Amino acid sequence: MNCRSDFAILTDSPDGTAYLDSAATSLTPDCVLEKVNRYYRYYNANIHRGIHNWAEKATVEYEAVRPIVGDFIQMGTTTVKDCEIVFSSGTTHSINLVANSFCADWDSDDQVIISEAEHHANIVPWQQLRDRSGVKLQVVFLDEKGQIDLGHLEDLLKRGTRRSLVATSILPNATGILQDWQQIGQLSKMYDATVLFDGAQSVPRIQTDVSVCDFLVFSGHKIYGPTGVGVLYARQGLLDDAPPYMSGGDMIKTVNFAETTFNIMPWRYEAGTQNIAGVIGLGRAIQWVQEQGIDNITAHEAMISDYAQEALKSVDRVSVFFPDSSKLGLIVFAVDNAQSSDVATLLNAQQVAVRSGYLCAEPILRNRLGRGVIRASFGCYTTTEEIDRLITALQKSLQTL
Amino acid sequence: MMITEEIQDIRQLLEDCPDDLTKYQTIIEMGDDLDPYPESYKLDELKVSGCQSDLWLYAEHHGDCLHMIATSDAVIVRGLVAIVFQILNDRPRQEIRDFDAALLAQLGIQNIVTPGRQNGIGSLINRIKLLAS
């Protein structure tokens, strides 16, 4: 890939940071900054409401992002409809929306199945649902390769009494191991389960589609877009009549003091003034990804991940998480007799930026490793030179630790 | 030595480091000299929150003075504790209570010890002041 020149933060950066934390948030290309800037500079108005040119322009730009997203996540000839794309503030918001609206009438006859490797965003909302309504929360384990154990998943699906929701990450941020999501989706469908895929890490890295899921959630800031914006894809019919998670302006049809009629999908779930600039920027980010070619991005990140994993394995005292499985976009590792924040701090002193600790996925790391870790994660702009810098800086750090 | 003299001493030591990595190495070495901390004192109520790593602090009143021991699983935090101890340990409690944490800026390592950074130095100072009252 040759896209570094699209990022001012990479070409102009005075401190020469090797940014290896793209799984936390990706860098933003200049075209996205410019798109966001143009909104504020030339037509900074609220959407859906005003009868004036700027409001009209903002509305058109905002709504134009739905088909961009739809086109990006569609499969084959079944097009994703605009009414199936809800804008949210991010993955976390999208999952909470499903837990609160879609599952509003779920109770102890229903179950939610998550995997062992989920991000807190795909654990805590379900725990709260369980505590609120008695829904059973089940955890499917990973096999020795870091893949969701499909036999275990099937057992859990069989045991489900009434409704089941399978909510799993396609590419967990704590393992970097791409799941067999098509299989997971198809198996779940065989048992009439509803499927939610957390695509926060996968949508930016592989062609992720909605052929085998009912909900797909992801964040703008991990796919080269702005922060504070995200997507909830919801298959038509699933959320049309559910009680809205948030209420206020723009999500209503009519309001009087006796009652309110809620708007239709997708605006039903977009209460209040949305992150207009963020949505418009997200649209540009997805187009930018399409210009690069998502398959090229996959190939580049697979190459970088292999390179990094091999290099890390050769460093003394380093143990890579699931060393025998290939990774996409991120490598998680621990260092014997060194605390992860110490390692990250010394790497930072050498201008190498990584993540450390429990990565917002405390259950799997506590259960399997019993300690915090270090994560190096990549974007389509990451170079092998940056990985070399990581390895050199790591070796230097370990002389002290 | 006065508190301000201790701070100047440490400042000098760190200023002589050619780069950030060496600075951290020096800080880590300072942590090597911390008094041993008994395992049995690694209690939840002695934990200082606010860092990615665990930090335990135990204190006793020795006459007017506050005597402290502490440890952490992170060696950089141990080093920062050693710095704070060199400045405050075994001082009269009144002096500790009156200590202005803003003086830490004079160490010249704001990017490392600024309260609010994840290493928990801010919470450590707050806890020490509490124990001194």
Ligand SMILES: Cc1ncc(COP(=O)(O)O)c(C=O)c1O
């Ligand atoms: C797999 C996964 N799910 C969910 C999230 C939460 O995303 P956000 O903080 O953008 O809502 C993340 C981000 O760290 C993630 O990696």
